[in-house]
Amino acid sequence: MKNLIKEKKLVMLGVIQEQHADRCRLFQQWKGLDFPIVQDALNQNAIAVVPVLMLIDEHGIVRSRRPNPRTLVADFIDKKFDKPASMAEPIAADFSKEDYWQKRYDKNPDDATNIIGLADTKLVWNRKTKKIKEAIKLYEAAIKKESKPADIHFRLGVAHRMLYESTGQANADLFAKAVSSWETALGMNRNQYIWRRRIQQYGPRLKKPYSFYDWVAQARKEIMARGEKPHPLPVEPNGAELAKRARQMIADANSKNPDPTNKITRVAKNMVTTHVNFVPSHPKPGDVVAVHVGLNISESGNWNHETEAMKLWIEKPDSEIVLSRQLVRDETPYKISESRKSVSLSFEVKIPENATKAVDLSAFALFNMCEKENEQCVFRRKDIAIKIPLSK
Amino acid sequence: MRLSIAIGLCLVLSTILTIDSAVAQSTRSARYQVQVGKPHPDFVFPNIQDGKPTRLSDFRGKKVLLVHFASW
Incomplete structure (x- = not known):
């Protein structure tokens, strides 16, 4: 086939069902794909599986x-x-221009196609925070007008995910809305595997068909071995996105408490805030749920990634709750030592079959950070209460 | 389907692909319904290299292998 392309008898055009353009670029570089590739982040072509x-x-x-x-x-x-x-x-010719859809929308703002077209254009061709927020409002309006809005829920999920990542700061509400929108979309169309993959990407290992981004490390290694510089990823895949598929839940029995005497100094109030998310968003008793703990640092400080990695310790509960890991380390390959970008750490919990109410867990994070006021870099602890809501 | 299935191998796999189930349970519009013997609806998406709009119709006059795929 390469010869057919070389002889210009055939042209190959790739359409990648991928959320992050930068990850597409890294993949393209790694595989040496020299044909044009376009990105369908919103699944506008309504492809339900790949490859096609x-x-x-x-x-x-x-x-x-x-x-x-x-x-x-x-x-x-x-x-x-x-x-x-x-x-x-x-x-x-101007189908990809916001003006084109704005004019259609202004002419007939009740037409769902115009609403969605305008929102899609803002997301696909602009991606600024303001535009993402506008797109979210449009999708929400379109959902109310449609009897079968499954694909709009999917788009809404993508918009929330983009907004979540656009600030560099974890926001539990945005991530939860992304997952919830995708769950709603999938609930309306169970055969849509592209949508299903978005939930599995952030979900527990038992529900994964494979690791979604374990190829990233290998790609970088091979690209550098060729003497090239790998395309950068503004949003590093981590936690559940890198986790490998598992066939059974094995409890972590070997990890040791990194602060056994409970003596590490707590971080100042409001310096670090935490946000916790769950995939699935409302697990049932017996389910395994991926728990994502996001940590944000205030403008009065920054993370110091120069020394040891951030850690999350989850206390072993007395009940029949099973934890995949009690100690989670941040494995992000940081290129800069100081950053305010939110850090996310993930683990999995098996909810007992007989659970009747929300599951409570106690955890703490340990991290190196620098305080701007006194220009000191310190090692601190943040206690975190985790409440996993159950499906009603 | 994993990324390790390189694009070149996709053709070999074509006989086992369930493409009929793949295309267009579109809830949006009929323009994504694809049938053999019928025109493929045009589309425009950003090229991942430079973000510029690339249309299927840009390739009119050429024989095209269109591949929908993912990196995961």
Whole structure:
């Protein structure tokens, strides 16, 4: 096939179902993919699984949805296809421009297609925080107008995820809204595996088909070995995104409490805030839930990543609750030693079958940080109460 | 399907792909319904290299292998 492309008898066009363009770029660099690739972050093409391949002739007509490598040349490359009586209309040149959709929206603001088109354009082609917020409002309005708004819920989830990541600060509410929107979308269309993957990406290992981003470390290593510089990732995949699939939940029995005597100094009030999220958002008794603990540092300080990694210790509860890990380390490969960017640490909990109310856990984080006021870098502890809500 | 399934191998796998289930349970519009013998609806997405709009119709006049895939 490479020869066909080289001889300009065939053009390959990739459409990647991926949330982060930078991760696409790293993947493209790693694999040396030299054909054009476009990103469909909102699943606008409504692809339900990947990979999907299609052969499209010179007139834009689909000739195969099941390409056969043995007959590709005879049945497609060497074949002359007649120009059809009717052709697909190319989309408007300014289809990707916000103005185009704004005008349509202004003309008919009650039309869900116009509302969604405007919101999609803000997200896909702009991505500034203000635009993401505007898109969220539009999707929320569109949901009220549609009888089958599953795909709008998915888009809303993407918008919340983008907003969550846009500030560099963890916000439990935004992450929860992203997961909740995706859960709603999937609840309306259980066969949509692209949507399902978004939840699994952040979910527990038992529910994962595979690790989503374990390839990133390998890609960087191989790219650097080639003497190239890997494309940077503004949002590093971590925790559940890197976790490998597991077939059973094994309790962590070996970790040791990093502050056994409870003597490490607590961080000053309001210096560090924590946000906790759960995937699934409301587990049932017997479920395994991924718990994501996000830590934000105030403007009066910054994290110091120069020394040992941030740690999260979860106290072993007395009940039948099983923890995948009691001690979680931040494994983000930091390129700078000081940062205010939120840190996320994840672990998994198996809810007892007989649980009847929210599950409470006690945890604490240990970290190195620097205080701006006195220019001191210190090691501190933050106690964290975790309450896992159960499905009603 | 994992990323380790390189694009080049996708063709080989084509016979086992369940493409019929893949396309377009679109809740948005019929423009994403794809049928053999019919025009593929046009689309525009950002190119991941430079973010510029790339349309399927930019490739009109060429034979195209369109691949929907993921890195995970």
